[in-house]
Amino acid sequence: xxxxxxxxxxxxxxxxxxxxxxxxxxxxxxxxxxxxxxxxxxxxxxxxxxxxxxxxxxxxxxxxxxxxxxxxxxxxxxxxxxxxxxxxxxxxxxxxxxxxxxxxxxxxxxxxxxxxxxxxxxxxxxxxxxxxxxxxxxxxxxxxxxxxxxxxxxxxxxxxxxxxxxxxxxxxxxxxxxxxxxxxxxxxxxxxxxxxxxxxxxxxxxxxxxxxxxxxxxxxxxxxxxxxxxxxxxxxxxxxxxxxxxxxxxxxxxxxxxxxxxxxxxxxxxxxxxxxxxxxxxxxxxxxxxxxxxxxxxxxxxxxxxxxxxxxxxxxxxxxxxxxxxxxxxxxxxxxxxxxxxxxxxxxxxxxxxxxxxxxxxxxxxxxxxxxxxxxxxxxxxxxxxxxxxxxxxxxxxxxxxxxxxxxxxxxxxxxxxxxxxxxxxxxxxxxxxxxxxxxxxxxxxxxxxxxxxxxxxxxxxxxxxxxxxxxxxxxxxxxxxxxxxxxxxxxxxxxxx
Numbered sequence: 001x002x003x004x005x006x007x008x009x010x011x012x013x014x015x016x017x018x019x020x021x022x023x024x025x026x027x028x029x030x031x032x033x034x035x036x037x038x039x040x041x042x043x044x045x046x047x048x049x050x051x052x053x054x055x056x057x058x059x060x061x062x063x064x065x066x067x068x069x070x071x072x073x074x075x076x077x078x079x080x081x082x083x084x085x086x087x088x089x090x091x092x093x094x095x096x097x098x099x100x101x102x103x104x105x106x107x108x109x110x111x112x113x114x115x116x117x118x119x120x121x122x123x124x125x126x127x128x129x130x131x132x133x134x135x136x137x138x139x140x141x142x143x144x145x146x147x148x149x150x151x152x153x154x155x156x157x158x159x160x161x162x163x164x165x166x167x168x169x170x171x172x173x174x175x176x177x178x179x180x181x182x183x184x185x186x187x188x189x190x191x192x193x194x195x196x197x198x199x200x201x202x203x204x205x206x207x208x209x210x211x212x213x214x215x216x217x218x219x220x221x222x223x224x225x226x227x228x229x230x231x232x233x234x235x236x237x238x239x240x241x242x243x244x245x246x247x248x249x250x251x252x253x254x255x256x257x258x259x260x261x262x263x264x265x266x267x268x269x270x271x272x273x274x275x276x277x278x279x280x281x282x283x284x285x286x287x288x289x290x291x292x293x294x295x296x297x298x299x300x301x302x303x304x305x306x307x308x309x310x311x312x313x314x315x316x317x318x319x320x321x322x323x324x325x326x327x328x329x330x331x332x333x334x335x336x337x338x339x340x341x342x343x344x345x346x347x348x349x350x351x352x353x354x355x356x357x358x359x360x361x362x363x364x365x366x367x368x369x370x371x372x373x374x375x376x377x378x379x380x381x382x383x384x385x386x387x388x389x390x391x392x393x394x395x396x397x398x399x400x401x402x403x404x405x406x407x408x409x410x411x412x413x414x415x416x417x418x419x420x421x422x423x424x425x426x427x428x429x430x431x432x433x434x435x436x437x438x439x440x441x442x443x444x445x446x447x448x449x450x451x452x453x454x455x456x457x458x459x460x461x462x463x464x465x466x467x468x469x470x471x472x473x474x475x476x477x478x479x480x481x482x483x484x485x486x487x488x489x490x491x492x493x494x495x496x497x498x
Contacts, residue, residue: 001113007333010102015048015198022052022221023204025065026214032057039198042109042341043331045379051197054222056230062218063236066160066187069215074187079134086130086182088210093123096206100171100199105332107196108167109340110295112333121461122172128463129179132484136184148498154491157185158262159238161487162231166244167196167343168298174200176478177241178217184487189218191228195343197221224248235259246472264476264486266468268401269300269429272422274444275316277309279434283456285319291432291458293327293385296342297405301430303458305398306409307418313411317389320407321367324385329372341381342404348381351404355386358397364390393421419447428470432458
């Protein structure tokens with residue numbers, strides 16, 4: 001991709017280590033405790049800025065602001081007026097997209113060419129949900145009660161939404177939570193990851209500029225253990241929507257029991273990719289490789305279990321390893337970077353531990369497997385794209401979500417075997433299938449237990465198409481009309497007319 005702006009120059013102009021307050025009730029405020037957290041560039045370790053370390057008191061204030069807005073001015077906005085607000089936000093995102101992209105890259109390391117390329121998806125989400133704002137309706141229902149009784153349903157906003165997002169996609173994750181809430185008439189308290197809080201604060205500024213009433217969108221920065229936990233358990237929050245690890249999702253689900261709030265969870269995965277013997281190898285190799293290596297494997301849908309038909313297994317794994325070796329690894333802000341850093345040293349240590357386990361348990365290291373050192377990598381958290389062969393299903397790297405650039409390649413002999421092994425996981429988020437046989441594609445897509453199945457492709461997401469997991473990968477859907485239903489209550493109305 002050719003960029004028509006200088007991301008390095010914009011990066012220097014964007015963050016200078018200054019304090020960035022959080023956004024509550026239309027005001028920019030520090031934490032009531034006056035505590036702060038550093039926002040670090042994962043590629044260099046430099047301090048981009050500081051943000052408030054919000055706690056329970058700040059969450060309480062944000063929820064109170066969201067409740068006041070929900071009961072007050074926001075409740076008076078018609079569907080058309082909510083649509084206009086969302087379209088205004090979309091226009092501002094168009095205007096400031098380069099700034100948002102640079103902020104995302106600095107915040108969490110994804111190469112600038114990829115953050116810029118997210119434009120169509122993110123702005124598409126805003127415009128999709130804007131369109132849906134005027135398409136929400138109930139239905140008339142024929143009842144069997146004697147007499148002249150009319151029954152119909154209304155779809156009403158669930159209320160105050162607590163949204164907790166991860167660090168690996170600040171812009172997209174924020175909009176995937178905020179846009180459907182605004183379309184349905186809900187209000188939001190957004191808690192971004194402590195590892196990537198700067199971009200959500202920039203988004204809050206654009207929301208304010210777009211004319212979103214005070215309190216409709218609030219952003220509380222802080223840790224998950226403090227701000228996130230309070231938001232999940234808060235008695236005046238009607239719905240929690242969370243994207244993150246399965247372990248944290250379980251804690252959030254338990255916390256939601258306090259007031260039986262609605263809960264939607266998009267959690268971890270250990271997604272399989274099945275490469276059939278009739279697959280187009282030239283096409284499948286780069287897609288299968290980048291199904292994991294994009295964002296250094298820090299994506300919930302990473303296709304990290306690579307099942308390849310035995311007849312083509314050796315050639316396929318060799319070519320994936322060669323592809324991995326050609327990828328340019330570096331600072332995300334550089335236009336020619338293909339693979340950026342991991343989010344922090346803690347995550348890099350965790351991934352290095354999995355690589356060590358793979359070696360110790362007998363997997364064959366085919367590519368990568370090392371932390372990258374040298375002047376260009378100083379202060380950063382870089383791990384070379386890694387490919388293991390001779391992996392068995394029982395190995396740690398084949399069972400656990402690594403959230404790093406590690407592929408576990410395994411041969412299979414029959415389609416039935418591939419399906420059985422692909423489904424032998426507690427997760428069920430995504431899967432990929434490569435075949436030139438349409439019948440095989442249909443059969444496998446039906447039998448694989450995953451919320452999204454891609455055939456001869458991977459990573460495709462569209463606002464109109466539902467996305468979410470099965471089993472321990474969570475419940476609820478984001479995208480499509482199903483997503484709007486997550487933010488709505490159904491009310492039945494009975495009218496005696498005689």
